[in-house]
Structure formats: C-alpha cells, structure tokens
Amino acid sequence: MDIRTRLHQHFTQLVPLTDDEFEYIWSHFSLKKFKKRQTLIQEGDAVKFHYWVHKGLIKSSHTDESGKEHILQFAMEDWWVSDYLALYNHTPATLTVDCIEDSEVLVLSDDDHQKLAREIHAFSNFFLLKKKGGYVGLQQRILLLLFKNPRERYERLQQLQPKLMQRVPKTLLAAYLGVSRESLSRLYQGEM
Incomplete structure (x- = not known):
C-alpha cells in the first residue's frame, strides 16, 4: 500500500475526513528516509517535528549521567514519535530518537500541526484520541515498571x-x- 493511502487509512480509522480535508492535511507532510542508527532527534537539540513511521523501527531513549540508556518507546509502522516534552515546552530535547532499522517517516512541523488542528476539527480530534491512548499506555507502562x-x-x-x-x-x-x-x-x- 502506498504511503498516502496508508496515512489516509490511519486517520480515518479514528475520525471521518473528506477527500479535500485529507488532501490539505497530506500537503503539509514531507517524506524522509533514515538509515539504521541514524538520528532524528539528539538530546539537547531543538525539537520542531512530529514523525509518523511508514516503514521501519525507531526508538526514543534517554542516556543518564552514568551512560546507561533508558528506552521510553519503540515506534514501528503507523506509530507517532517525537520528544513531546521538548516539542510542546520549547525546551532542548531530553530524548534521543534514532533508527533501529532503515526507516521511512512522514514529517509534520509542529507549526503545521497547530495550524491544521485550528483549521480542521477532525484533525484536532484525531490527535486528541491519539494523545489519550498514549497517556493510557504510558500510565500502564509506568505501573508495570513500578509494581x-x-x-x-x-x-x-x-x-x-x-x-x-x-x-x-x-x-x-x-x-x-x-x-x-x-x-x-x-x-x-x-x-x-
């Protein structure tokens, strides 16, 4: 399945979109290809993008003062990834996001993300649902690690x-x- 169709299905699994709305949304994404071990976000960098994984496998992690890596998330096909703390708070990245496999991702700037959320209710609702699911998953992960x-x-x-x-x-x-x-x-x- 081509990337455009796949992204369309990804959105319409959760929210209805007209063809015109999707075309407008699609026009704000760009395709980037990354090699295995290539970095999308490095700790300390400014973060300005959301990434949707079309192909490949990506991890987000933090390395502590002793050099130990702590992995927060793996993102494979149809998953979103970024350093959301840095993206939303406009602070330097606390995570490194890099490729475990050769990967193809669709990139959406946070400026475009905010613009689309203001202009298209379904887009805003889609990400509200995604964030709710992500929050629930994160809470479950923390509870697993703790207990x-x-x-x-x-x-x-x-x-x-x-x-x-x-x-x-x-x-x-x-x-x-x-x-x-x-x-x-x-x-x-x-x-x-």
Missing part, C-alpha cells in the same frame, strides 16, 4: 507486541524492560 517483576513485564510486552519483540535486538529489549541483558536471556529461557 511488576521482570517476568510479568516481559510477558505483558510479549502479549501486547509480539511482532515488536521479534524485531528489537535483545540488548534494547532489556533496556526497555529495565533488566540486564543476562536477565533477559533467563526470561527467554524461562528461568526467572
């Missing part, structure tokens, strides 16, 4: 995102689950 053991976190991810688990290297899965690489190996073998 569930590594086995339960692993099983929950396996249940919710089995395709993702097949695509993400084990070192990155371990960082996402908050366990060591060795602990993840034991989870795979059923020892924990």
Whole structure:
C-alpha cells in the first residue's frame, strides 16, 4: 500500500475526513528516509517535528549521567514519535530518537500541526484520541515498571507486541524492560 493511502487509512480509522480535508492535511507532510542508527532527534537539540513511521523501527531513549540508556518507546509502522516534552515546552530535547532499522517517516512541523488542528476539527480530534491512548499506555507502562517483576513485564510486552519483540535486538529489549541483558536471556529461557 502506498504511503498516502496508508496515512489516509490511519486517520480515518479514528475520525471521518473528506477527500479535500485529507488532501490539505497530506500537503503539509514531507517524506524522509533514515538509515539504521541514524538520528532524528539528539538530546539537547531543538525539537520542531512530529514523525509518523511508514516503514521501519525507531526508538526514543534517554542516556543518564552514568551512560546507561533508558528506552521510553519503540515506534514501528503507523506509530507517532517525537520528544513531546521538548516539542510542546520549547525546551532542548531530553530524548534521543534514532533508527533501529532503515526507516521511512512522514514529517509534520509542529507549526503545521497547530495550524491544521485550528483549521480542521477532525484533525484536532484525531490527535486528541491519539494523545489519550498514549497517556493510557504510558500510565500502564509506568505501573508495570513500578509494581511488576521482570517476568510479568516481559510477558505483558510479549502479549501486547509480539511482532515488536521479534524485531528489537535483545540488548534494547532489556533496556526497555529495565533488566540486564543476562536477565533477559533467563526470561527467554524461562528461568526467572
């Protein structure tokens, strides 16, 4: 399926759009291709864009003072990604967003995003629904990290995102689950 049709379906799964509305929305996006390990956002940079993943796999992470990477999100096809704290507060990025696989993304500037939200009610409603879903997912993730053991976190991810688990290297899965690489190996073998 071509990228334009796919984005159209992505929007209309949640909100109705006329053909004219979608054409206008579509005119504000640009396609960017990134290679594996290429960075979309670097910690400390200004953030001005929303990214929608057409193909590939992207991660957002933060590296602490000791050099340990903490992964907040994986974004695969049909997912949105950015450093939203930096984007909405106009502060330097606290996350690095980079490609795990070669990726194709549609890029929408935050200025255009705001303009479209003012002009097209359905566009605004779409992102309201996306943000609500994202907030619920984030709350569930935090509760899992706080109150569930590594086995339960692993099983929950396996249940919710089995395709993702097949695509993400084990070192990155371990960082996402908050366990060591060795602990993840034991989870795979059923020892924990």
